[in-house]
Amino acid sequence: MTRIVNAFSRVSPRPLRNTFSTALRSVSELEVIAYCIETDDGIQAWGESVETPAITGDTNVAIQNALAKEIPMALIGTEFHSARATWNSAISPLDVVASAKAAVDLALYDLEAQLAEVSMNTLLGCKVESVATDVTVPIASLSEIESLVSIRLAEGFSSYKVKLGMEDLTLSLEKLLLIRSLIGNDSGLRVDANQAWSVEHSIEFLQSSSDLNIEYLEQPIISANKRGLAIISKASDTKIMADESCFTMGDMNELIDLGSADLVNLKVLKSGGITPLLEIAQRAEQAGMGISIGSMMEGDRGVTVASILAGALAPTLVHDLDAAWWAKESTIKYSDGRVWLL
Ligand SMILES: [Mg+2]
Structure with a gap:
């Protein structure tokens, strides 16, 4: 029998190679909050979180307060049997931010893997050594695009997620045409507007971009408007992906009921841990919705777990796992458009 006897967090800076700009935010350095739980048999297990106030609403203060107060109060002294059991009984009921729940859930899975003497890959059912990922082209002016894309091409990426904001439609199309000419017809091109557009603008964009072979349009409109997302989905053959519209199982159910999206x-960090993410993924699959695993701009632990989940749930798809590539320093290796799990 293993008992959790202590927990503490540690914050460290993580500078990025360039500023990461989307319609929601610009970030050039992260503060990674590592979270450690200790057991009575001397095991230390680690999880991690970052603040993303513009996306989840969760701030450093809220995450660290939860990790210092409510979460240890619920956790310390409990017997550990499995990450899922502890998450469901002790963590899920807490009224704290999802990004704090995610940090402790990663630590709980690390503990389960250590106790079972298996790797996280084995514990989560990932049988592949690498997973294909896109690379983000942040919001940029037309004149900046060529150099941004050449760096990514030189590093072997073959799928591009282009961030666009609210701007003249012709300018967006000009940018995408330029990117398509630089990456060629065999590379993947996907667009993420991070909620910046209206329903009308989104439909107009999809109608005018049919020659660009866009794989999917991600979260074009404000997250709460799932009905609007359904209108866009029905108006176009291009696949629609929900991101900020899907945090919880309630969101997932609503997206399915309304027919809002083809992909999610x-x-x-959005779902509050591995346990709830796996449940939401299962629901999506049952409904025939395609899943993609992504991460925030976060630390190596978070990106590694996301990559393992991608390899376990959908090993043949191209996911959104480039966050560690953005860091000035990382132990995670990218090559040939893939993130390596070795
Ligand atoms: Mg997104």
């Missing part, structure tokens, strides 16, 4: 981008 799942992230551990």
Whole structure:
């Protein structure tokens, strides 16, 4: 029998190679909050979180307060049997931010893997050594695009997620045409507007971009408007992906009921941990919705777990796992458009 006897967090800076700009935010350095739980048999297990106030609403203060107060109060002294059991009984009922729940859930899975003497890959059912990922082209002016794309081409990426904001439609199309000419017809091109557009603008964009072979349009409109997302989906043959519209199982159910999206981008920090993410992924699959695993701009632990989940749930798809590539320093290796799990 293993008992959790202590927990603490540690914050460290993570500078990025360039500023990461989307319609929601610009970030050039992260503060990674590592979270450690200790057991009575001397095991230390680690999880991790970052603040993403513009996306989840969760701030550093809220995450660290939860990790210092409510979560240890619920956790310390409990017997550990499995990550899922502890998450469901002790963590899920807490009224704290999802990004704090995610940090402790990663630590719980690390503990389960250590106790079972298996790797996280084995524990989560990932049988592949690498997973294909896109690379983000952040919001940029037309004149900046060529150099941004050449760096990514030189590093072997073959799928491009282009961030666009609200701007003249012709300018967006000009940018995408330029990117398509640089990456060629065999590379993947996907667009993420991070909620910046209206329903009308989204439909107009999809009608005018049919020659560009866009794989999917991600979260074009404000997250709460799932009905609007359904209108866009029905108006176009291009696939629509929900991201900020899908945090919880309630969101997932609503997206399915309304027919809002063909695909959903799942992230551990949005759903509050591995346990709830796996449940939401299962629901999506039952409904015939395609899943993609992504991450926030976060630390190596978070990106590694996201990559393992991608390899376990959908090993043949191209996911959204480039966050560690953005860091000035990372132990995660990218090559040939893939993130390596070795
Ligand atoms: Mg997104």
